Amino acid sequence: xxxxRHNLRRHSSNxxxxxxxxxxxxxxxxxxxxxxxxxxxxxxxxxKSITYSSTRGCPTQKSISFRSAVMRGLAHDRGLxxxxxxxxxxxxxxxxxxxxxxxxxxxxxxxxxxxxxxxPRDVLADIVTRSCGAFRSDxxxxxxxxxxxxxxxxxxxxxxxxxxxxxxxxxxFFEYFLSTGSNGGRLAxxxxxxxxxxxxxxxxxxxxxxxxxxxLYPNGRVSEIxxxxxxxxxDDNIHCVAVDGTFxxxxxxxxxxxxxxxxxxxxKLGAVNSINWCRVLAQTTYYFWSYLRxxxxxxxVKEVNFSVPTGNFGDILAGYYSKRxxxxxxxxxxxxxxxxxxHRFFTKGEYHRDDIQKTxxxxxxxxxxxxxxxxxxxxxxxxxTTLAAWMTAFESTGKLTIAGKKLKEAQADFKSAKxxxxxxxxxxxxxxxxxxxxxxxxxxxxxxxxxQLETANNATVCLATAHFAKFGDAVSMAVDPLxxxxxxxxxxxxxxxxxxxxxxxxxxxxxxxxxRIEERMEKPKKRNDKxxxxxxxxxxxxxxxxxxxxxxxIRRR
Numbered sequence: 001x002x003x004x005r006h007n008l009r010r011h012s013s014n015x016x017x018x019x020x021x022x023x024x025x026x027x028x029x030x031x032x033x034x035x036x037x038x039x040x041x042x043x044x045x046x047x048k049s050i051t052y053s054s055t056r057g058c059p060t061q062k063s064i065s066f067r068s069a070v071m072r073g074l075a076h077d078r079g080l081x082x083x084x085x086x087x088x089x090x091x092x093x094x095x096x097x098x099x100x101x102x103x104x105x106x107x108x109x110x111x112x113x114x115x116x117x118x119x120p121r122d123v124l125a126d127i128v129t130r131s132c133g134a135f136r137s138d139x140x141x142x143x144x145x146x147x148x149x150x151x152x153x154x155x156x157x158x159x160x161x162x163x164x165x166x167x168x169x170x171x172x173f174f175e176y177f178l179s180t181g182s183n184g185g186r187l188a189x190x191x192x193x194x195x196x197x198x199x200x201x202x203x204x205x206x207x208x209x210x211x212x213x214x215x216l217y218p219n220g221r222v223s224e225i226x227x228x229x230x231x232x233x234x235d236d237n238i239h240c241v242a243v244d245g246t247f248x249x250x251x252x253x254x255x256x257x258x259x260x261x262x263x264x265x266x267x268k269l270g271a272v273n274s275i276n277w278c279r280v281l282a283q284t285t286y287y288f289w290s291y292l293r294x295x296x297x298x299x300x301v302k303e304v305n306f307s308v309p310t311g312n313f314g315d316i317l318a319g320y321y322s323k324r325x326x327x328x329x330x331x332x333x334x335x336x337x338x339x340x341x342x343h344r345f346f347t348k349g350e351y352h353r354d355d356i357q358k359t360x361x362x363x364x365x366x367x368x369x370x371x372x373x374x375x376x377x378x379x380x381x382x383x384x385t386t387l388a389a390w391m392t393a394f395e396s397t398g399k400l401t402i403a404g405k406k407l408k409e410a411q412a413d414f415k416s417a418k419x420x421x422x423x424x425x426x427x428x429x430x431x432x433x434x435x436x437x438x439x440x441x442x443x444x445x446x447x448x449x450x451x452q453l454e455t456a457n458n459a460t461v462c463l464a465t466a467h468f469a470k471f472g473d474a475v476s477m478a479v480d481p482l483x484x485x486x487x488x489x490x491x492x493x494x495x496x497x498x499x500x501x502x503x504x505x506x507x508x509x510x511x512x513x514x515x516r517i518e519e520r521m522e523k524p525k526k527r528n529d530k531x532x533x534x535x536x537x538x539x540x541x542x543x544x545x546x547x548x549x550x551x552x553x554i555r556r557r
Contacts, residue, residue: 049118050087052277054079055377056391057384066118070173070278071182073271074258079384080374081277087112089288089326098292102140103132105292106285112325113281119176127176131168134158134203141165141286143293143461146435149450150461151443152290159229160467160489162315163200166274166282171204173278174270178210183268185210188517190257191272192250194311195222195363196466198240199229201272206235212517213272214239216250216509219501222362225470225489232495239516245504246356248368256506263510267517274314274371283318284325290461291327298458303330305460307450309442310334310342311364313371315463320375320413330459334416335449337361337424342369346416349407353398360421360474361441363466376400379410417449424448428468429478438468438483441475 052069054061056079064072069081089112097105107121107128114124132140137156144151157164178185187210191201198215205213215230219242230240243250254273258264274280291304306329308316316332323329336343338357345351356367373391379402380386394400402410419427427444431437439447443464450456468475469485476482502509 047115047117049115050113051084052081053084053384055082055373055384056388066114066277067177067182070170070276071177071187071270073269073273073276074255076258076261078255078259079388080275080371080377082374082377082382083113083321086321086324091326094288094292094327097288098296102285102289103129105289106132106282109285109288110281119173123176127172128169131165131172134164134168141289143290144437145297145458146431146437147456148458149447149456150290150294150458151437151439151447151464152286152461153464154286155440155464155467157200158203158488159196159199160470160486161196161200162283162463162465163196163279164203165286166279167197167200167204167272169204169282170272170276170278171201171208174205174211175208178208183210183270186268187211187270188267188513189213189270189272190216190254190513192216192247192254193222193230194218194247194365195226196470197273198222199226202230202233202238202240205272206233206238208237212237212239212267212513212520214241214513214516216241216243216253216502218242218247218250219244221246221358221365223471223473225472225492226362227499228492228495228497229489231497231499232492234496234498236520238498239513240499241509241512242499242501243504243509244501247366248356249504251368251370253504253506253509257510260506260510267513274312280314280318280321280371280374283315284322287319287322287329288327291329294459294461301459303328303459305329305331305333305450305455307333307335307446307455307460307462309361309364309446309463309465310336311339311366311369313342313369313375315465316414317371317374331453331455332414333446333449333453333455334414335446336416336418337364337445338418338420339365339367340418341367342372343416343418345402346410346414349402349410351394351400351402353394359441360424360471360477361445363442364445375413379406379413415453417452419445419448419452425478427451428475432479438475438479439464440466440468440471442466442471443468 049066051063051065053063054075054077056077058075058077061075061077061079063084075081097108107125110128111121111124135156140156142153144153154162154165157168174187178187189205189211191197193215198217201215202213205211258269294304295301306319308319310316316334319329319332334342334346337359341351341354353367356365359365376390377387380390390400424441424444427448428439431439443466446462450460450462469489472482500512502512
């Protein structure tokens, strides 16, 4: 019990004050590096943003802008957008970011991809700062040390899940792009969720002007609290749909809708799932943040390992891209539950689709990782022809197998481990009993992985992807009674829910979307008609009154 949740804040409380003081002083005086940067600002403003192309190589989907990649989400040839080149971060530049706040650091990282020609720097800083302002922690993603390794707490956003980091930013980017000419000011976001994406997307898009957000989730396959987080949001631009099927079925409906050109263009379709490049880019920011915080506290650490509970592969892909940018990353560990298609790939080279098993970590109950195509593209040597052939074969057979040099290359990029339900519950129980620290089932899978691979040390960060209270039924199998849950979550049971049911049919879901969007667009028109009617009634009443006064005056004469 001596460990008792040894929080990094204990180590850094004084150093954090020093960092804040340093940051304030840095606003008053500039280093030689900053002066040089200022003197070249005119040159900086002419820098071009990174462009993006589809993994499947369609000529019309090449070298497109950040704005277009974000607004389209999925490429029109069914591929995913990847950067045409990767910016680099030097050791000196990384060191200069050490004293920055999270919003300032995130702005610097994103600005490596997004220059003034796409989003003016002051607008970018505002988007990032407002997004980070939605979090309950000033550090946005605080780091905790327990059992000799670190845990990156990614659950301090409005929905208590890691996806808030990216989806708060994506919502604000959507809002900016719509207000500056994209899509004629309209966007219909269609997303599929295995639990956390849905509520995070909803909280990032609720009330956004010009946006309708339609979230599909597998009926009966998300936790009750996840469902309530989605269905209790009252904003009329939010539409939750329980689909009779699995998460993969929901994801297939999303992909089919994007591949339907007439429907896509009619409703101005946009993507909020991790297929949207903006989400991956936003998630790179906490890899940079946690690396800097670990190396603040551990002077002997030169490279940092990351263990990531993995379903759709977007979160760990952000770590892979951070490493490609120059961040000193050691091992990237793919941690899976019983739905272990990724673990089988990295150990045996077998990316073979299998039936989904229902587990206590439902956000990872996925048998096809939608973001994995981006990594396969890089594994294919950035060759769209090879990647397209791989994906065509996989889509027809459900199997993709690699061996030899390619498998060794993949194993050099990622390590992997699998934790079943028993192992997951054991980790939850152990960390609560011995370290007074609560893990959600997904986070426990990541912690189990570092113990299996014997990398549970001061150079390793396990990503805690959700607050334990979101999975109370599962966690209570290991810890009873549970600690008190946050009031933001306990209050959900007293709120009214709104949800619709649809069969596992893309055309039915599309018809539902069109009907709901049309109904919502009619509301302002009806309000305006009513307003105009009232205005006309008042004008007529005023005219009648004026005539009555005039007639009365004439009669008195």
